[in-house]
Amino acid sequence: MPPFFKQKKKKNTEKQNRQNGDKKEEENKSEEEQNEPISASLSENMKKLSERFGNSADVVIRRLKIGKEELPAAIVYIAGLVDEQLVSQSLLEDLIDIPSVQPEQAVCRMYEKTIAVGGMKEEQKWKSLYAGLMAGSTLIFVDGADKALIASTEGGERRSIEEPSTQVSFRGPRQGFTESLQTNVSMIRRYIKTPDVWVEKMKIGHETNTDVALMYINGLCEKKLIKEVRSRLKRIDIDSILESGYIEQLIEDEPFSVFPTVYHTERPDVVAGNLLEGRFAIIVDGTPFVLLAPALFIQFFQSVEDYYSRFDIATSIRMLRVLIFFISLVAPAIYVAATTFHQEMIPTQLLIVIAAQRETVPFPAVIEALTMEVAFEILREAGVRLPRVVGSAVSIVGALVIGQAAVQAGIVSPAMVIVVALTAIASFATPAFDMAISARLIRFVFILSAAVMGFYGLILDIIIMFVHLCSLRSFGFPYMSPLAPMSSGALKDSIFHAPLWANEKRPGLLVQRNNRRQGRNQRPKPETSRGMVNKDIKEGDGNEKT
Structure with missing residues (x-):
């Protein structure tokens, strides 16, 4: 290689190393700033909050005085992310009526006895306070206390539950997922009422801090499968997650295949049915589409009304x-x-x-x-x-x-x-x-x-x-199971759909243990024949006349 190109390559390498070093330094500085504990001074805390959010108009800082000593305090929330009626009627009234306390005892007293809002917790690090504020909680600061309270006041405008538009069914429930993660989780739990439904929550995305939930049924979903999906989710290192499609592209097995290897749906009954077959679901806050895996080729030709019809x-x-x-x-x-x-x-x-x-x-x-x-x-x-x-x-x-x-x-x-x-x-x-x-x-x-x-x-x-x-x-x-490799037990719910009473076991490919779905001999067997029924009816008519 000529000396000119060697020198140019060396300069580019040095420039790249310098940029990477500056980037790491900025990340370390930001992380140190977020892990910094809050101050005991209310004015310093409010100043830091205002500077961190750039004096944003939607960040509401409400100053007030509490107790007979009129201790300076403040509540902070983001308009549109909180239930303002809950903040005004419950939170503010409880703070104003707080009994006489000292500054260092005010936070503990509010946490233990005074405030009736659920989901209260104490925090001292700015990182946790920022996360709670962006999630729709309200922060409570008291002058002279080196800790703050995070009150769960999530609310705001949300889309109501409606019939899904992409998976319309002529028979079945008429409700679909919304953009709220908590609402979606509760809709699935209404179908499967067992404590074995486990939900693991995590945040993905440096800037968006998107809430992502991994849901599965303990005892049905294989532990190796849960360990694998958990490691894939934790391996994601990205600045934003705006839709479940981001997660799908980052965890799929074959990124260069035109065939989808992760199934998505906006129907809670579909998710419940797949969880009962040993699959797991990934729910992303901000989107009505829930991911399901493992996905099989034949699964994309099945519809929800297949299970509600003969x-x-x-x-x-x-x-x-x-x-x-x-x-x-x-x-x-x-x-x-x-x-x-x-x-x-x-x-x-x-x-x-x-x-x-x-x-x-x-x-x-x-x-x-x-x-x-x-x-x-x-x-x-x-x-x-x-x-x-x-x-x-x-x-x-x-x-x-x-x-x-x-x-x-x-x-x-x-x-x-x-x-x-x-x-x-x-x-x-x-x-x-x-x-x-x-x-x-x-x-x-x-x-x-x-x-x-x-x-x-x-x-x-x-x-x-x-x-x-x-x-x-x-x-x-x-992907082609149960056709390749052939699985005789799983063929009952592939291209062919066996009667409901014949599906005694769950698909053996996904569930290795606890695979019995129902009891034996569930085929309908009326105890009386048509002639016996007619005979009983005639005898009944005669007795009534007598």
């Missing part, structure tokens, strides 16, 4: 969903391969019709397919971004107008419009949006392979896809 109906619908998924994957590729390389596989009458339609089309079939697919993806994205009132109308009318105009202009054939429309409708029928997105991406690869090598390229792509699926893991569990 087994024959649920099985037929699940098989239809799997068929629809493969139609959305390969339908345009099959058309391209058949019309380009394998015309002999098309029935003669249909081939004549397709050839007549394509006679005026100047482009090959692959250009037709790619053009229509890209046009429909643009319309789909436009429909999502537009307001709900006009979004669906624009996407539907736009597709009809563009498709009809393209056919009349001779750019595409009517058969191609039908194939693309069928593919689009099939992609909407997939219950999980993440899996539908994966199919939309892979579809373009299949079209290009079919245009180059026909059915040989398409079959090769399908084989590669299945090999990739079989190699995936979700927190160490095989």
Whole structure:
């Protein structure tokens, strides 16, 4: 390497080391400042708070005098994060009516006897006080005391519980998660009323300090699995967590796979059902979407109403969903391969019709397919971004107008419009949006392979896809289970849905012990036959007349 480049590389290295050193020094300084104990002087504490928050307008500092000695005190909270009615009616009244005390005893007296607000605790470090203030608590300072109180007064405006918009079910509960972590946890606990439901809370994000809860059922969820997810969560080192998607991307097994390996939902009954199967849930404050893992491939084709309907109906619908998924994957590729390389596989009458339609089309079939697919993806994205009132109308009318105009202009054939429309409708029928997105991406690869090598390229792509699926893991569990590796016990709730009374055990892949779900011989067996019932009815009528 020339001396000039060596010297330049050395300067860059020194500059990088200097920047890293400055960054570490700033972090150490900030950490020392946060771990600094509070002062006994009320004015110094209020000055420090004001400087730390930059005299923000939403940080409310209410000064008051308490007791007969009129000790100077102050309460501090952030407007919008607290229940101001609770602060004014309970907290302020209790502080004003406090009996005569000395400054060093005021905090202890308020903590033990005076203030009736729940969730009280004493703190001396600024770090804990800042965290409590940002979480919606109220800080209480007394002049002359070197400790402060954190009163739990969380509140403010929150979205009420509504029906989920992304997972609509024709049968089942009509409630979905909200953006409040505590509300979401309580909704799950209403379904599983047992003390074995354990919740571990932690904060992730240097700047956001987002509350994240890990929920599982002790005794059902494997200890190795809990240890693994706990280590992955603690390993996250990032400045902000704004949605559960951040957590999903940082803990998944295969970050470069187009297939999702973590399931997300906004229905509490879905979370409760998965917890009872040995999975764990990750709840993030500020988002209604809860993460579930380990996630299996077949799980993305199951819907919540499958478990509320009869087994024959649920099985037929699940098989239809799997068929629809493969139609959305390969339908345009099959058309391209058949019309380009394998015309002999098309029935003669249909081939004549397709050839007549394509006679005026100047482009090959692959250009037709790619053009229509890209046009429909643009319309789909436009429909999502537009307001709900006009979004669906624009996407539907736009597709009809563009498709009809393209056919009349001779750019595409009517058969191609039908194939693309069928593919689009099939992609909407997939219950999980993440899996539908994966199919939309892979579809373009299949079209290009079919245009180059026909059915040989398409079959090769399908084989590669299945090999990739079989190699995936979700927190160490095989992604294609119970199909690969085959598990006869878990097949009862895969593509097929066995009757409820036949599912005596939980899936053996996730739960190794305590896997019995219900008692034996739960199949309905009426004690009396139809004839006996009719006989009893007739005897009853005769007795009544007598």
